[in-house]
Amino acid sequence: MALRRKLFAEQRVARGYSQEEFAEVLAVAASTVVRWECGRATPQPHQRPRIAELLGITLPELGVLLSPEQSPETAPLPDTPSLPDGDDDDMKRREVLGLLAVTGVLIALPAPDGVARGRTAPALLETGEALHRSLWQVYALSDSKQSAFPAVRGQLDLMTKALAEARTAGEQTRLCRMTADLYQLAGELFFDANRYTDAAECYTLAAQAAHASGDHDLWACAMTRHAYVELYAHRAPSAQRLLTAAGRVAQRGDRTLSTRHWVAAVQAQAHAAVGDLNACERALDEAEKVHTLGGDDSRNGGWLRFDGSRLAEERGACYLQLGRPELAEEALTAALAQPLSLRRRAAVLSDLAVLGAYRRDISQVVHFAEQALGLADRSHSGFVGKKLDGLRGRLAPLLADARVSELDHRIAALPRTARREGHAYE
Known part of the structure; x- marks a missing residue:
C-alpha cells in the first residue's frame, strides 16, 4: 500500500469507521473502499466532499492523501504549499495554535470522571503510534516538507478529542506521549517554514506532554528542538541554557537511545556560535560516541533520528562559524x-x-x-x-x-x- 493511501486508511480507522461502515455511509461497495486504500482506484470528484467530512479533513488535505506518489527525484512540487503566505496561512496557523492551547489544558487537567466516551481515544490508542511513525516518514522523505502539513493538522485535531475522552491514568499517559511526538513534528513543519515562534510553542507543549507521560527522551528531544529555534534566532546563550537542561533530562532517559549524543551535537553548534572552539570540539567528540551504541532506534517512531550520519556536515558548519575554514x-x-x-x-x-x-x-x-x-x-x-x-x-x-x-x-x-x-x- 502506498504511504499516502495508508494514511488515508489510518485516518478512517482513527475516525472510528470500519471499511464496511465507511462504505455504507458513502453508499458504495466495501470493495470500492478497499481499492481506494490500496491505490487501485480514486474517489470521484462528487464523492470527495463527503469523504473529507467523514475523515475530518479539508478537501485540499484529502487531495494530498489521494495524489499519486513519485520518487523524490521526479516528484513535482505541489501547486499550493500547505503553508502559503496570506490569509489562508494565518487561518491554518491560528487553528493549530488554538488546538495547542486546548491540548495544554487537557494535559494539565485531565478529563473528570464520568466524561462521555467517544470513539476517538480507543482508535488512537490502537493506531496512533503507527500513524505518527508514518507521518514522520512522509516528512523525512518529502522534498517539500510542507506536504505533510495537512495530515499532521488533521491528526492534531484528533489528539485533542482523544485527550478529552481519556478515562484512565494509563490512557492519559499514552495519549500524552503521542501528543509529545506529534507536536514535535508540527514544530518541525513550522521551523522549516521559518515560523520560529510557532515552532517554539509546539516544542514547549511537546516538552510538557512528554513530562506528563514520564518519557525523558521525548522531553529532552523537545527541548533540543526548541534550542534550535534560539540558535537560528541568533540567541546562543538562550540555546545553551535549554541544552544544559535537555542534557540533564537525557541522562535520565534510555541509555540505548541516542538522545544525549544528539544534545551534545547541538551543544557543539551553540559553542560555535559564541566562539568557543575547545568546547565545540569536546561536544562533537561526545556526539561521536553515538557510533558505539549499535542497536535499532526504530522503536522511537521518528522523533529521534540522530545516528551520527550528520556529524561530518555539522562539524564543518561549526568550523565555518568559528572562522576556521581550513578545518x-x-x-x-x-x-x-x-x-x-x-x-x-x-x-x-x-x-x-x-x-x-x-x-x-x-x-x-x-x-x-x-x-x-x-x-x-x-x-x-x-x-x-x-x-x-x-x-x-x-x-x-x-x-x-x-x-x-x-x-x-x-x-x-x-x-x-x-x-x-x-x-x-x-
Missing part, C-alpha cells in the same frame, strides 16, 4: 560524498560556497551556490533559504564580479515563508 573543508567534503536528503545536501553546498567566499574563490562560490539554489527552488524550504541567506552575507566583497552579483539577486528573490516573523529575529 571545515575536510568535514564538508566528506559530508558531500554521503547520500544526503535534499535539505542536507543544500546546506552542505551552501557551506562549501561560504568556504569559497572565505578564500575569495569566485569559481567555488558560483559552482556550489548554483547547485544549492537549484535545490532551494525544488524544496520551497525556509531552512534552505536561511542557509543561502548566510552565504549572501559573505558575498559583499565579491559583488564586483557579475556572476556573484547575479547569485546575490537570485538568493534575495527566493520565496520567504514567514518573512515578517523572520525579520523580528534578525
Whole structure:
C-alpha cells in the first residue's frame, strides 16, 4: 500500500469507521473502499466532499492523501504549499495554535470522571503510534516538507478529542506521549517554514506532554528542538541554557537511545556560535560516541533520528562559524560524498560556497551556490533559504564580479515563508 493511501486508511480507522461502515455511509461497495486504500482506484470528484467530512479533513488535505506518489527525484512540487503566505496561512496557523492551547489544558487537567466516551481515544490508542511513525516518514522523505502539513493538522485535531475522552491514568499517559511526538513534528513543519515562534510553542507543549507521560527522551528531544529555534534566532546563550537542561533530562532517559549524543551535537553548534572552539570540539567528540551504541532506534517512531550520519556536515558548519575554514573543508567534503536528503545536501553546498567566499574563490562560490539554489527552488524550504541567506552575507566583497552579483539577486528573490516573523529575529 502506498504511504499516502495508508494514511488515508489510518485516518478512517482513527475516525472510528470500519471499511464496511465507511462504505455504507458513502453508499458504495466495501470493495470500492478497499481499492481506494490500496491505490487501485480514486474517489470521484462528487464523492470527495463527503469523504473529507467523514475523515475530518479539508478537501485540499484529502487531495494530498489521494495524489499519486513519485520518487523524490521526479516528484513535482505541489501547486499550493500547505503553508502559503496570506490569509489562508494565518487561518491554518491560528487553528493549530488554538488546538495547542486546548491540548495544554487537557494535559494539565485531565478529563473528570464520568466524561462521555467517544470513539476517538480507543482508535488512537490502537493506531496512533503507527500513524505518527508514518507521518514522520512522509516528512523525512518529502522534498517539500510542507506536504505533510495537512495530515499532521488533521491528526492534531484528533489528539485533542482523544485527550478529552481519556478515562484512565494509563490512557492519559499514552495519549500524552503521542501528543509529545506529534507536536514535535508540527514544530518541525513550522521551523522549516521559518515560523520560529510557532515552532517554539509546539516544542514547549511537546516538552510538557512528554513530562506528563514520564518519557525523558521525548522531553529532552523537545527541548533540543526548541534550542534550535534560539540558535537560528541568533540567541546562543538562550540555546545553551535549554541544552544544559535537555542534557540533564537525557541522562535520565534510555541509555540505548541516542538522545544525549544528539544534545551534545547541538551543544557543539551553540559553542560555535559564541566562539568557543575547545568546547565545540569536546561536544562533537561526545556526539561521536553515538557510533558505539549499535542497536535499532526504530522503536522511537521518528522523533529521534540522530545516528551520527550528520556529524561530518555539522562539524564543518561549526568550523565555518568559528572562522576556521581550513578545518571545515575536510568535514564538508566528506559530508558531500554521503547520500544526503535534499535539505542536507543544500546546506552542505551552501557551506562549501561560504568556504569559497572565505578564500575569495569566485569559481567555488558560483559552482556550489548554483547547485544549492537549484535545490532551494525544488524544496520551497525556509531552512534552505536561511542557509543561502548566510552565504549572501559573505558575498559583499565579491559583488564586483557579475556572476556573484547575479547569485546575490537570485538568493534575495527566493520565496520567504514567514518573512515578517523572520525579520523580528534578525
